[in-house]
Each structure stands twice: as structure tokens, then as C-alpha cells.
Amino acid sequence: MQRRFLPLSALRAFEAAARLGSFKAAAKELAVTPTAVSHQIRALEAQTGLVLFDRHVRKVSLTDGGAQLYPVLRDGFDAFEATLARLTHQRTRIQVTISATNAFTVKWLVPRMADFRSRHPGIDLQLQASDDLVDLRSTAVDIAIRYGRGPYPGLITQPLFTDRFAPVANPRLGVKTPDDLAHVPLIRFDWKRAQPENPTWERWFTLAQRSQPRQASQLRFSDEGHAIQAAVAGHGVALVSLALIADELEAGHLVQPFGPAIDGHTYHLAMYAGRPASASVEAVAQWLLAQAALQ
Known part of the structure; x- marks a missing residue:
């Protein structure tokens, strides 16, 4: 047509x-x-x-x-709307848009918003949470957080940090040793892209040199954030990103009773190479890199 x-x-x-x-x-x-x-x-x-x-x-x-x-x-319609809004509406404040996965947005970016506002009161951040990749060439997104190994053609990228995954549970569940995994549900979530290096329970049991208990029941979610919430609620043991549950670990809502911890992928800060970064976008990028250095 x-x-x-x-x-x-x-x-x-x-x-x-x-x-x-x-x-x-x-x-x-x-x-x-x-x-x-x-x-x-x-x-x-x-x-x-x-x-x-x-x-x-x-x-x-x-x-x-x-x-x-x-x-x-x-x-397409989202891109039309975002681009037209950016071109036709005069903003009295500077706005920078960050795209990231649902889990990263909720568990890593949102808890740091107070720090950003205190350091950059003249910039408004718009967080676009989606597990679908955005095309930085045709959207109003200024910065994307990419999770993987790369490379990312057409993008300027800088690594933020490499993820680590370990079993975590609500302390009330009473999980103390790997033997306890035979008696509690294992919480899983679906990866958008199936890759051998994904930090799955199968990979964890192999690294731990243990057989996966066949009798263990399981809970499966489509989103890592939901898996984290299920673990906080005490529904089982989850193998999730330690970077995304730092607040829950510090507050004692979750504990990491044993290892090993295994490497996940790397979070990258990405910007479209064909669009020069403004001073405000560069300020946000430098703030993200500084926050990642604190991991």
C-alpha cells in the first residue's frame, strides 16, 4: 500500500x-x-x-x-505525539527524557530523584519506563539505559555498571542454606531475550555445583520488578539484581542468605550519535554516571 x-x-x-x-x-x-x-x-x-x-x-x-x-x-503515534510536543510547545523549564526498563526505572532511578532535584533544580526529568527498545533516532527520548553486552550501532554508549544476581528472600521465610531451596518456591521472571549468559536459576545451580531440587514449586512473572515484590512479600526465593534491591536489603525487607552471586549484563548509558547532546542532557548523563559509580 x-x-x-x-x-x-x-x-x-x-x-x-x-x-x-x-x-x-x-x-x-x-x-x-x-x-x-x-x-x-x-x-x-x-x-x-x-x-x-x-x-x-x-x-x-x-x-x-x-x-x-x-x-x-x-x-508510530507515540513518536508523532512526543516529537510534535517537543517542537510545538514552548516550555518554561528544561526537560530531559530517560528511557529505561520498568524494573530499572522503579527500583534504581526513582529512589534517586530527590538527589537529582537537589543538584539540578532547573531540569525536569521525564522517565519513560518500558521493556521495549525505543528508537532514539525518531523519538523525544534523550537518554536510554540499555541492558546487555552491546554493541549498539548508531549510539554513543558508556557503561554504568555490571549487574550481580543472587538468591534473596524475606527473612521471615527462614531460608538459611541452599538446602532450604528444596522446601520453598523458586521465583522466576521471563527474560526478553533468551541468552546463555542470562542469570537464571539454572545457571546459578550450575555455578553453585548443586542439583536443582525437582520438588520445589515455582512462581513465574513477566517482569523482574514483580518478582522482587513477590520475594518481599515472602512468597519464595528470587534470583534478582542486587543493584535493584539495594533499598530492600538495607531496610531488612530482603536478605541474601547465601551465595554465590553471579554476573548479569551491563547497564549502558546510550544517546543517539546523530543528535548533539545539549548542556542539560549532558548534565543528566554525568549525574547518572556519578550515581552508578556509587554502586
Whole structure:
């Protein structure tokens, strides 16, 4: 389909309905009637030859084709919105946007915001938490925190710190030795990219030279932050980033009863090489590097 024939109104209606899971909710957001949204989407389906939604009584769900189309449109509209906001709105204060994973944002960046404000009262930080990679070339994101081994083509990167993972638990759980792992649930979370060097329980048991207990029950989460919260709540033993639970360890909400600790990946500070960093962005970058040096 050529660009000049793209049905932009229908694509906007589809994106809203996919995001909200309802034609009615999409219509309310777009200030049109549900019938108008339905007509737009049916016209889009007719033009593409695809069925994009499974229609239910009170909601709609995406088909395989719709599920492939939705994230592309979502990211595109988000980029339009962010870039237009940056270009058309005159801000009285300087704003710098940082993109990072959900867990890193909540557990590492947010606890340090008071320090940043005290050092840079004239800069407002906008934290964009997402486990999906952002394209620094086409978004309003100034700095991204990349987690991995690299390299990162087209980006200027500096290492922040290398992560370490170890078993942790609520002290009330009474876990003292590796033998206790046979009697408590193991808490896991899903890695976005399956790599042999990921710090998983399998890798930990191999390094500890122990057999993984078959009778141990498990809890699995899609996000590391949720795994941390489950451990804090006493639901089992989690193998998580020590950098992200520093506050919980210091407060005694979690303990690391035994080792070994194993290496994770490296957090990198990344900026788009094709866009010179402003003085405010450079100030934020230097603050991040200074905070990482305290790890």
C-alpha cells in the first residue's frame, strides 16, 4: 500500500480500539460515535483484506494480523505525539527524557530523584519506563539505559555498571542454606531475550555445583520488578539484581542468605550519535554516571 493511500483516520481508530480493547472506549477518546469507529475499522479490514479484531459482546480482541499491526501503529503515534510536543510547545523549564526498563526505572532511578532535584533544580526529568527498545533516532527520548553486552550501532554508549544476581528472600521465610531451596518456591521472571549468559536459576545451580531440587514449586512473572515484590512479600526465593534491591536489603525487607552471586549484563548509558547532546542532557548523563559509580 503506497504511503499516499494510507487511511490515517482508520488507522487511528484501529490503534485506539486495540489499545483500549473496546470500540466504545475508542469512540469516546476520539470524540466520535462507536458506529463511526466500527465503520472505519471495517473499511480498513476491507482495504487490507485482513480481519483485525475478533468481536465479542462487550469487548474486542486482536487477531494475529491485528496483533502484528498494533505495536507498529502504537509506536508510530507515540513518536508523532512526543516529537510534535517537543517542537510545538514552548516550555518554561528544561526537560530531559530517560528511557529505561520498568524494573530499572522503579527500583534504581526513582529512589534517586530527590538527589537529582537537589543538584539540578532547573531540569525536569521525564522517565519513560518500558521493556521495549525505543528508537532514539525518531523519538523525544534523550537518554536510554540499555541492558546487555552491546554493541549498539548508531549510539554513543558508556557503561554504568555490571549487574550481580543472587538468591534473596524475606527473612521471615527462614531460608538459611541452599538446602532450604528444596522446601520453598523458586521465583522466576521471563527474560526478553533468551541468552546463555542470562542469570537464571539454572545457571546459578550450575555455578553453585548443586542439583536443582525437582520438588520445589515455582512462581513465574513477566517482569523482574514483580518478582522482587513477590520475594518481599515472602512468597519464595528470587534470583534478582542486587543493584535493584539495594533499598530492600538495607531496610531488612530482603536478605541474601547465601551465595554465590553471579554476573548479569551491563547497564549502558546510550544517546543517539546523530543528535548533539545539549548542556542539560549532558548534565543528566554525568549525574547518572556519578550515581552508578556509587554502586
